[in-house]
Amino acid sequence: MPVGALGRIVVVGLRPKEDVVSRILSVAQERSVDYAIVQAMGTLSKVVLGFYDGETKKYVTKELSDHLELVSCIGSLAKDSTGKQVLHLHATVSDRNLNVLGGHLVEAQVGYLVEVYLSEVAGTELVKIYDDSLGLMVFKENTRLEES
Structure with missing residues (x-):
């Protein structure tokens, strides 16, 4: 399993649209x-959430396009075996009636503001590879630890 330490924390405010x-x-x-470990909160004007169906190995998605609160968003920033960044996010949103939905964040558009916190993971490589048996990207077991 990857073992690292927290590095820098990058904070950014995302603007409408x-x-x-x-x-x-x-x-x-x-x-x-x-x-990085990714966290976010704020407001959205559109979101597509997904639920992974393990039987079909596909995401079932639902689009919401109204003023929504991004109650919570958490995930990881890693790389695939080619070095391309892989962002994996899960989100919980609520509508104006305080109904809550959550799932895999497929896409989202900022409503008024979204605050994002990237907590850098240092001292290891977080590499994801495709696992045929699951139909998902998973963390590769071997890691590179930096010398102290």
Whole structure:
């Protein structure tokens, strides 16, 4: 299992109509954050949430497009075996009636503001590989620890 330490914490505010997923990836690239724990909260104008169906190995998605609160969003920033960044996020949202839905965050658009916190994971490589038996990307077992 990957073992690392917390490095820098990068905080960014996303503005109306920005794409949450692509903006998190661009901020990570701009700030040279390779691996991170991702947290976010704020408001959304659109979100697509997914539920992974283990039987079919596919995501069932639902799009919501109304003023929504991003109650919680947490996930990881890793890389695949080619070095491409892989963002895996789960989100909980609520509507104006305080009904709550959650799932895998497929896409999202900022409503008024989204605050993002990237807590850098240092001292290890978080690499994900595709697991045929699960139909999902999983963490590769071997890691590289930096010398202290």
